[in-house]
Amino acid sequence: MRIAFCADIHGNRAAFEACLRECERRGYDQMVVLGDVVGYGPDPQWCTDRVRELEAKGALVVRGNHDAALREGTASMNELARTAIEWTLTQLDSASVDYLAALPLSHRQDERLYVHANAWAPALWDYINSPREAERSMRLTEARLSFCGHTHVPVLYHMSAKRPAAAFTPLTGKPIPLSTIRRYLMLVGAVGQPRDRNPAACWALYDTTKREYTIYRVSYDIEATARKIRETAMPQAMAERLAKRLFVGS
Amino acid sequence: MESHRLRAGRVIDGFTLEELVHTGGMAALWRVTKPDEPRSMLMKVPFLGEGDDHSAIIGFEIEHMILPRLTGPHVPAVIAVGDFAVLPHLVIERLPGKSLDSRLKDAPLSPEDVCWLGAKIATALQDIHRQHVIHLDVKPANIMLRDNGPAVMIDYGLARHDELPDLLAEESDLPIGTSAYMAPEQVLGIRTDPCSDIFALGVVLYEMASGEKPFGNPTTRAGMRQRLYHEPRPLRALQPHIAPWLQEIILKCLEVDPDDRFQSAGQLAHALRNPDQVVLTERAARTKSPGFVKRVKNWWQGQNRVIAAPMRVADRLDKAPIIMCALDFSVDEADAISDAVKRLVRRLLETDPESRLVCLTVLKTSLVKLDEALDQGGRNIYLKRLVALKDWARSLDLLEESVSFHVIEAVDPAQAILDYAGFNSVDHIVMGARGHSTLRRYLGSVSSRVVAEASCSVTVVRLTRTAEDEEPSGGGQDGAPEAAHTGG
Numbered sequence: 001m002r003i004a005f006c007a008d009i010h011g012n013r014a015a016f017e018a019c020l021r022e023c024e025r026r027g028y029d030q031m032v033v034l035g036d037v038v039g040y041g042p043d044p045q046w047c048t049d050r051v052r053e054l055e056a057k058g059a060l061v062v063r064g065n066h067d068a069a070l071r072e073g074t075a076s077m078n079e080l081a082r083t084a085i086e087w088t089l090t091q092l093d094s095a096s097v098d099y100l101a102a103l104p105l106s107h108r109q110d111e112r113l114y115v116h117a118n119a120w121a122p123a124l125w126d127y128i129n130s131p132r133e134a135e136r137s138m139r140l141t142e143a144r145l146s147f148c149g150h151t152h153v154p155v156l157y158h159m160s161a162k163r164p165a166a167a168f169t170p171l172t173g174k175p176i177p178l179s180t181i182r183r184y185l186m187l188v189g190a191v192g193q194p195r196d197r198n199p200a201a202c203w204a205l206y207d208t209t210k211r212e213y214t215i216y217r218v219s220y221d222i223e224a225t226a227r228k229i230r231e232t233a234m235p236q237a238m239a240e241r242l243a244k245r246l247f248v249g250s
Numbered sequence: 251m252e253s254h255r256l257r258a259g260r261v262i263d264g265f266t267l268e269e270l271v272h273t274g275g276m277a278a279l280w281r282v283t284k285p286d287e288p289r290s291m292l293m294k295v296p297f298l299g300e301g302d303d304h305s306a307i308i309g310f311e312i313e314h315m316i317l318p319r320l321t322g323p324h325v326p327a328v329i330a331v332g333d334f335a336v337l338p339h340l341v342i343e344r345l346p347g348k349s350l351d352s353r354l355k356d357a358p359l360s361p362e363d364v365c366w367l368g369a370k371i372a373t374a375l376q377d378i379h380r381q382h383v384i385h386l387d388v389k390p391a392n393i394m395l396r397d398n399g400p401a402v403m404i405d406y407g408l409a410r411h412d413e414l415p416d417l418l419a420e421e422s423d424l425p426i427g428t429s430a431y432m433a434p435e436q437v438l439g440i441r442t443d444p445c446s447d448i449f450a451l452g453v454v455l456y457e458m459a460s461g462e463k464p465f466g467n468p469t470t471r472a473g474m475r476q477r478l479y480h481e482p483r484p485l486r487a488l489q490p491h492i493a494p495w496l497q498e499i500i501l502k503c504l505e506v507d508p509d510d511r512f513q514s515a516g517q518l519a520h521a522l523r524n525p526d527q528v529v530l531t532e533r534a535a536r537t538k539s540p541g542f543v544k545r546v547k548n549w550w551q552g553q554n555r556v557i558a559a560p561m562r563v564a565d566r567l568d569k570a571p572i573i574m575c576a577l578d579f580s581v582d583e584a585d586a587i588s589d590a591v592k593r594l595v596r597r598l599l600e601t602d603p604e605s606r607l608v609c610l611t612v613l614k615t616s617l618v619k620l621d622e623a624l625d626q627g628g629r630n631i632y633l634k635r636l637v638a639l640k641d642w643a644r645s646l647d648l649l650e651e652s653v654s655f656h657v658i659e660a661v662d663p664a665q666a667i668l669d670y671a672g673f674n675s676v677d678h679i680v681m682g683a684r685g686h687s688t689l690r691r692y693l694g695s696v697s698s699r700v701v702a703e704a705s706c707s708v709t710v711v712r713l714t715r716t717a718e719d720e721e722p723s724g725g726g727q728d729g730a731p732e733a734a735h736t737g738g
Contacts, residue, residue: 131420158415160308168415176414179311180334 007034007149011041012192015201018220034149035064035116042228063103071101113143135165154189175212199249276306290344309407324374350390357461372519388450445508452503484536494534513570516675527654570604571677587682612663664699
């Protein structure tokens with residue numbers, strides 16, 4: 001089975017469309033959306049509709065912190081994220097808000113866990129930024145393979161039974177063979193707002209037969225998304241910061 | 251655990267265990283057969299039971315990950331890969347011949363054998379490095395020799411693939427390797443430098459040439475660290491008949507700082523195959539171990555040494571290419587074309603100062619008539635060409651050790667250039683091409699054949715002409731080189 005992962009779409013329609021085209025072209029059997037469908041980007045309604053279509057066709061979707069914030073509030077968020085969520089609420093119909101806020105926090109499928117932030121407390125949204133945190137997450141799930149989003153940076157953590165975890169930055173388009181006697185945690189990178197200094201949209205593919213994990217980068221019309229962000233009713237300075245991030249990839 | 255209960259006659263994934271060939275600390279090797287599989291095969295089964303060494307498992311995981319991704323004559327072919335969840339194993343081709351270990355019983359070997367074998371091993375390493383892999387456990391037991399053929403590197407349990415996660419990364423503060431052969435940076439836990447394999451090969455060469463290991467067989471970490479400040483005894487102190495150039499090559503491999511060694515295994519192979527081109531330094535002249543003051547100084551430097559790790563295998567190789575320029579002094583426009591080639595070569599060398607330049611010219615010989623070794627003026631043609639090559643390179647102001655000159659005789663110049671480039675692991679060929687002529691249109695040009703058949707990048711330099719010059723009139727105008735690149 002070939003599983004495609006899209007995480008942190010963040011209302012970026014152009015990036016999401018580009019990734020989905022690439023997913024279709026390469027072929028997949030299962031789509032997994034790893035949370036944060038909205039927030040920051042200019043097309044939250046379109047992205048939510050598209051995710052629901054995918055789900056109707058069998059995709060698994062989990063809740064991200066931005067999706068949750070639509071109902072739970074933005075108390076723990078920084079100003080930029082909060083401003084974006086407040087604006088996003090003005091764009092989404094209530095059915096979409098209900099849908100996103102009620103998404104499950106995680107899915108288990110065979111030996112795999114799909115969760116937005118981490119396995120130890122999925123609803124607290126702590127980040128996995130180091131091998132230590134990755135190890136904590138891996139030790140607190142029975143799933144041998146974890147797939148997460150949230151950090152917007154593609155990283156692969158691996159760990160054998162009695163050893164600490166180590167980090168590896170996957171190279172674009174280079175399949176990584178996964179050992180069957182090792183635990184792995186994959187941060188799959190962001191579709192809609194990459195933060196690893198590479199502005200290209202990121203998605204990942206795991207082939208369960210070959211046991212190979214690969215990340216792919218897709219160029220998309222960043223200018224179009226940036227223009228739409230600047231044209232929203234968000235405060236101009238905020239919109240400018242959000243638009244700039246897309247070009248820098250940070 | 252499963253692997254301990256294996257016995258002859260058992261069938262695993264269609265392979266019948268015939269005979270236990272070898273049991274090491276990490277794995278058992280069985281000779282296996284399979285109907286319809288004519289190749290001679292070995293199955294490697296790791297020990298994964300309780301109490302077994304954890305590093306055996308990691309070593310097998312690494313080999314499982316890397317070996318199927320390597321191809322070519324310098325690695326054993328992988329025939330089957332067993333499922334870890336059932337019974338992990340690897341079925342690989344059983345290589346004819348013996349490991350280098352068996353030849354070392356006769357050490358010291360003759361300098362000719364050291365060079366010949368050393369160049370084969372260096373060529374194998376260059377091939378593996380080009381495939382993004384550092385072996386990190388180069389030692390005689392891991393080097394096989396195909397009958398009259400290339401060297402094969404076996405056992406990738408400690409290897410590193412620069413596009414894949416390093417499964418030994420979490421143990422990186424420990425030296426991982428074989429103590430007698432491990433490079434200084436490996437002792438410090440660095441696993442990213444292909445020059446570590448060049449150091450280990452230097453130890454192997456030293457052992458072949460002298461019968462002794464330059465750093466002994468230390469068993470403690472402190473003992474292993476000695477190579478950071480302890481210069482090996484000069485070979486010529488052990489074997490006075492060893493030529494200065496061979497000592498130069500081997501001691502250069504054994505430099506503490508990776509930047510001071512040969513910068514690619516291809517460059518090392520080239521030196522071993524062209525001893526007359528080796529530039530002798532102070533290393534070649536050493537005949538006794540360093541004195542007390544030098545030792546203290548080395549010790550102090552060793553204590554404070556920081557060896558920077560390069561990012562990727564490819565980075566190291568890209569910085570140190572072997573560039574070959576093929577020059578033809580026999581044509582009308584020779585001066586103008588070779589000037590244009592020189593301008594391009596100069597730019598390439600400025601970009602990658604660690605490059606090695608090989609200057610080659612082919613003396614075309616005839617199959618039919620006996621060739622004259624002397625020209626009409628009675629001068630030796632071979633020497634004349636060699637002088638012309640050196641004269642051509644003079645204004646490039648190259649360090650003596652980074653350039654070499656070769657005049658070869660051949661009936662078919664294109665084939666000679668291709669063979670030379672392939673044999674010497676050349677990374678980039680730069681050559682001139684003459685303008686168009688009716689005759690050449692029928693016969694085909696040397697450069698177009700090299701472009702079509704070379705297994706490395708080729709840059710063809712042409713004189714730029716304006717439209718009026720297109721007619722095949724005599725005498726070309728010197729102009730800026732126009733380069734046509736083809737990837738390899």
